[in-house]
Amino acid sequence: MIEFDTYRVEDDGRIVFSDQGLKELRPYFARAGIDIRSVRTYRDYLEARRRASPFFLDFLRDRIAKGKPSLERRALLAIVDGDDEVYERTLRQLMARQKLNVV
Secondary structure: OOEOOEEEOOOOOOEOOOOOHHHHHHHHHHOOOOOOHHOOHHHHHHHHHHHHHHHHHHHHHHHOHHHHHHHHHHHHHHEEEEEEEEEEHHHHHHHHHHHHOOO
């Protein structure tokens, strides 16, 4: 058996998702039209990841955007969005904050 935070793979190849795995992966797979309940083996899981991969940046962006706004979150969103200008500006702000030891 192999175990991770989001799932475990039984010796016979069956995959069992943890509550965390269901919470995190259900919306990601759904973007590709995959019902996570149909993912029953590790092979199914790999295929679901492959099929969902074109939606990964959108999925990631949505996950980053949730939560309390912060400079770190802004920098991550700029990376995902490919916005170099916002990223560079935010990085400078983060570095200035670090120099001042402001958390």
